[in-house]
Amino acid sequence: MSVRVAFASRSSRVGMVLCAVGLVALATAPFWGGRDDLFLLSQVYAYVGLASLWNLLAGYAGLVSVGQQAYVGLGAYLLFAFAILAGMSPLWAIPLAGIIAAAVAIPVAVLVFRLRGHYFAIGTWIVAEVFRLLASQLSVLGGGSGTSLPAAVIIGIAPSRQMRDFLVYWIALALVVAILALIVLLLRSRYGLALKAIRDSELAATCNGIDVLRTKFFVYIVTALGTAMLGALIFLQKLRISPDAAFSVNDWTAFVIFITVIGGIGRIEGPIVGTIVFFLLRQTLADLGTLYLLMLGVVAILVMLAAPKGIWGLIVERFGWQVFPLERKVVLDEPSATRE
């Protein structure tokens, strides 16, 4: 008799097939969608990526950061710096920005990890503010008012505008798929088991020999890497950068937190569901301006108080679905005659 751990369930097999079909449809979007569709979808990918990474950080590792805009802005500024000052192709600058941001995240983590729980949250925010203030001192990149990518750099990506749109779109899709795949693989690994244990009880996790601090440190660095690459990509699409836009707490943290909470925190499907809801609401309520953000805040608070597991949490409770093969189930394979 052998024992093995099964990850997939019937719903996750259906889920993966649906994902594959959806991915093919999205990858061919340049051939069936207009320019606006591509732009909207790229924004959706960016938010799915940001929210998934924040979910990994807060939902699994218990590191509630309200300062991830530090890495969005850092990645974006690194891309602009490489492209404008070093003449590097923006496409190569994206992974490089991620790697450098991860290196920067190491000393930052050493510092902010001294703050516990609630105070960690505000500590991360201060770091983001420091980054923003430093960026506004960078006179080579326009100081407080920011700068634009020069036309030569833009043409360097691809000669025609259409080809550039396609290229940036595919990179956005590839990046978000890579981030989601990485998170799924991470959660299926030993680290994932440790993370789930930490999510459920830090004390119990420590007692079972998990190095909680090291695991959290690792997650913080990985998250910084992904967030910075997304930041670089978002601003490559915008073609213009300024400290206030790149380090915006509303755009890169408030929205991301609301998306994750509404969709379902601590579940990989949550941020995806949350982003879809967020963009559906935005497309219908965009005229409301500041009131839209206000309403989103009210909805997020109500969800947190009434259904803390979010929309996907309710679906799991009701139907037991899971899209990604993450459930661990011990299966006994008995050699021949099965015992009833």
Place this chain on the structure above:
Amino acid sequence: MMEWVNVILQGVLVGGLYAMFAAGLSLIFGVMRLVNIAHGDLIVLAAYLALVVTETLGVGPLTSLIVVVPLMALIGYGLQWFVLNRTLGDDLLPPLLVTFGLSVIIQNGLLALFTADSVKLQAGDIEIATIRLFSGVYVGVLPLLQFVVAVAVIATLQFVFYRTALGRAFRATADNPAVAQLVGLDNRHVFALAMAASLAVVAIAGVFLAVRANFDPSQGPARLIYGFEAVIIGGLGSLWGTLAGGLILGVAQAIGAHLDPGWQILAGHIAFLVILAVRPEGLFPKVRT
């Protein structure tokens, strides 16, 4: 030389205001381990309430405190009773996310009601009155008043916390909520009173903020951050420590601003990060575990 004496003096006086931001934050953390991310936005809300009160009643900003302080205390009691009490527990996430949501709601609500234009409360002649300390060194009456009020607020909180029945209730609940309940305290009520006291301090800080400089709905987070930095610099759990923390932050900002106007805020953050790196428990820690 005199120039630097002036710079440091201005920093100390502004530091009083930061200490008031910090005292309210420190109080509720001490009692219920809650960090209120909306703290700064509540300060700005108090400033706007004072604006409405001065305009409708035709009174000065300092007189408006008679209305704004009880009103903010009432808001604090209600906020804790109806919303925040439901979030308290072992899980860190709900209180953080709910107060973060509140921060966004208050900010955008104020933006919708009062627009993004910055406004200021006019206090009249007191704004420009100065006292000459000695040759070349002058202090404004208003900053001095603000500093004296900050010291008085912290002394009052200290007195309430350690010398009164209410303070005993606060400390008992902070030490062990379950036992506090066993001896007849209603934790929900105690927490609501602590939030009311915190927002009463917020009201005073908000009015002084509004008189001192222009304000607009987006300024809340920066006030939260200054208050938080003062708490950490001073050391967790110590009220007099928050005053010291506020002063250090104020002086660091004043020195930064004097060297280069772009470095004012950054200098404050750097002072905070340096303290965090070399002395993470703060200068005057008094943490109850």
